[in-house]
Amino acid sequence: MRKYPIGLQDFGKIRREGYLYIDKTQLVHKLIESGSNYFLSRPRRFGKSLLLSIIKEIFKGSKDLFEGLWIHDQWNWEQKHPVIHLRLSQIDYKNHGLEIALSRELDFLAKEFEVELIEDSLALKFRELIREVANRKGQVVILIDEYDKPITDYLDDLxxxxxxxxxxxxxxxxLKDADEYIRLLLLTGVSKFAKVSIFSDLNNLYDISLDPHYATLVGITQEELESNFKDEIAVHQRSQPDILSKLKEWYNGYSWDGNSSVYNPFSLLGFMKSGRIQNFWFQTGTPTWLVNLMKDNHEFKLDNVRMGENELSSFNVEHLTSLPVLFQTGYLTIKHYDEESGLYELGYPNREVEVSLTDALLSAYRNIFPGSGSMAVTYDLGKALKENNMPQMFKVLDALISTIPYDHWKAESESIFHIIVHLSFKRLGFDLQSEVHSATGRCDALILTQQYIYAIELKLNGNAQAALDQILEKGYLRPYGSDARKKIAIGINFSSEKRAVEDFLVREVE
Incomplete structure (x- = not known):
């Protein structure tokens, strides 16, 4: 059995105890030799902490740990530098407050370097530590891991x-005026405060978050998957010949340049250990506040979102907007970058995120606890749609609507039904187009399966006939006239009083 470093962040432990390591040292070498002041934003569990641990061991001169890796014969191991390594997730800011916790951590680091600090204020103490260590042991390497955690942990406490x-x-x-003391500075985190208030005085940081040269610095590429997991893949292919395409669909797709893409390492290693394709990353810490923020903003469609770099990089705790946060935290990724317009097109990175986030949103919009039967119900919905079993489909839709608690019933418009229908089908991976505009009107939903094309129109406290007539009169299925698949028009009327599907009509369109 191979040892997979799931959750491990200590490079020394990984190498000494024989855990799998995918060699990223050529890119790391490029990073540390081509600049000195960096900032990197990546989602949680993507290997940021491990990256800093690798850099720390390089500058400590731990040559033996790099035996067999690219950098082993490319680095002067005699040139060592002291490393100030701040791991903000490990300081006790929740019980003692951030300022006290940071001050205590600086005192601890000073003892490690046999330096006595005399300054009292936090900023002056940090400056003193940097200068004293540099004067005694040479230019310092400063690595700050999860620099933003004491802020992002309190986004629900402004x-x-x-x-x-x-x-x-x-x-x-x-850090701004400490260049002469610093050999390398690298801050990593999830959020992008680089261009707003926190770093307004630190304008010499180079943000490599969207730099194409470092797009695969963390994460696992397709080539790395196939070369490092050949034996595992061969075993799985005996029973699942299409396992590579399944892994790509479920765990690949993260991109920070719109060109190259990587697998989520946490999820991929989870599969290699368990042998099952399932949700690994999402369940490790999706914040409720983010799902609720989307719900409050009536956001549920996350395909083909476009925004510029400034908007993409924004993270203002006083005025949070969900789309930049979704990108920075890994729920959306770059699908394409248009150099001419400077716009990024965003979308779900893969099925793991799409299924999990739509399930969480579906639960939020229904005001029920996540996982309360949504998966089983939506599976039945998908099965009915694939088989064109309309009575069963409406029965399942009725179940989805009726389970919304009475106290939370807020169906004052068609939007709640539209959102629930959209999320239910989206969660199943159907080719779904919502609120499709045409020359004659706007169709609530178009769903394309292998055998059928469905046009769905929703009404609240009206009648199904009017919904069906709208599809036929507006010609919502007309653009698909040459398509060999059967075209089905569906009109649905919901009753807010009954909290149910009151009536529906279905007609096949020639």
Whole structure:
């Protein structure tokens, strides 16, 4: 059995104890030799902490750990530098407050370097540590892991988030005028504060988050998958010949340049260990506040979203908008970049994220606890649609609607039904187009399966005949006239009083 480093962030432990390591040292070498002040944003569990651990061991001169790796014969191991490694997820800011927790961590680091600090204020103490260590042991390497966690942990507590942001603004400002003492500076995190208040005084950081040269610095490429997991893939192909395409569909697709893509390492390693395709990454920490923010903004369609780099990089705790947050936290990724317009097109990275996020949203819009039967019900819905079993489809839709608790019933418009229908079908992976515009009107939903094309029109407290007539009169299925698949028009009327599908009509269109 191979040892997979699931959740491991210590490069030394991985190498000494024989865990699998996919060699990224050529890109790491390029990073540390071509610049000195960097910022990198990536989603959680993507290998940021491991990246910093690798860099730390390089500058410590731990040559033996790199035996057999690309960098082993490309680096001068005699040139060592002291490493100030701040792991903000490990300091106790929740119990002691950020300023005290950071001050204690600086004291601990000072002891490691046999330096006595005399400054009292946090910023001056940090500056003193950098200068004293550099003067005694040479230029320092500063690695700050999860630099933003004490802020992102409090996005549901604005006052605390702002308090911690203020602490960081002063703390990080010390780095601006410390170039002569620093060999390398790298900050990593999830959010992109690089262009707003925290780093307003630290304008010498080079943000490599969207730099094509470092798009595969963390994550696993297709080539790395096939070369490092040949034996595992061969075993799975005996029973699942299409396993490579399944893995790509479920765990690949993350891109930060619109060109190259990588697998989620946490999920891919989870599959290699368990042998099952399932949700690994999403269930490790999707914040409820993010799903609720989307619900409050009536957001549910996340395909073909376009935005510029400034908007993509924004993360203002006082005025949070969900789309940039969804991108930075890994629920959306870059599908295409248009150099002429400077616009990025975003979408779901893969099936794992799409299925899981739509399930969470479906639960939120229905005001029920996530996982309360949604998967089984929507599976029945998909089966009915594939088989063109309309009575069963309406029975399942009725079940989805009727389970919304009475106290949370807010169906004052068609939107709640539209959203639930959209999310239910989207979760199943159908080719779904919602609110499709044409020259004659707007169809609520178009769903394409292998055998059928469905046009669905929804009404609230009206009648199904009017919904069906609208599809036929507006010609919503006309653009598909040459398509060999059967075309089905479906009119559905919901009753807010009964909280149910009141009536429906179905007609095949020639």
């Amino acid at each position: 006052n605390k988030a702002l308090e911690n942001r203020s602490v960081f603004k002063s703390f990080y400002s010390v």
